[in-house]
Amino acid sequence: MNKNADNKGQPENDASAYHHLEAENLPPHSHHDEETLSEIDVQAYWRANVKVLVVLLSIWAFVSFGCGVLFSDWLDQFSIGGFPLGFWFTQQGTMLCFVAIIFIYHIWMKKIERAHGVDDDDNGSDIDSGAQS
Template structure:
């Protein structure tokens, strides 16, 4: 996965911030690539091949073009939220408890 700088007392704030943003951007690029493959790949490029399969009475390629990519995008939003909280905790940047004190 590459070099990961764990948050520790001997890590400078600048190194911690760079490592956090590197992890954040890597996550975003990965998730956007998945969405691109699902929306453009399944909905456009592979649509004719996928149309031989049916989902809910509709050809699968049509379903991906109309609904599937939206559902995948929503699932990726929830995954991003879950994963970014784990990344924030790893780099001591989790601010969920700030308003509770």
């Protein structure tokens, strides 16, 4: 797992490919053990996480403050399903986008976590990490 250091700075697609490759070649192991996570893994994971947040929160802000308020009136010149588009955004559209953002986040993060070996798969509620006590 610690060889993930090689992934530092690479796009996460490569990282995930690497992870699958490695998982095929290694015997089953618990990659959730805190000791196996190197400082570099964690840092790379955190950077990828922050990148996801910046991208998704930008979309969130654009939809809610942009489509919902700032250019809502301008969008009214278009129409969707009988609604002026800007009005539709304020009444329904923004909410649908919010739902989509959260599920995209969930899937994207899952992928990143697997790639960096910090995911919580098979981590039943009976496993207790000492770090919290």
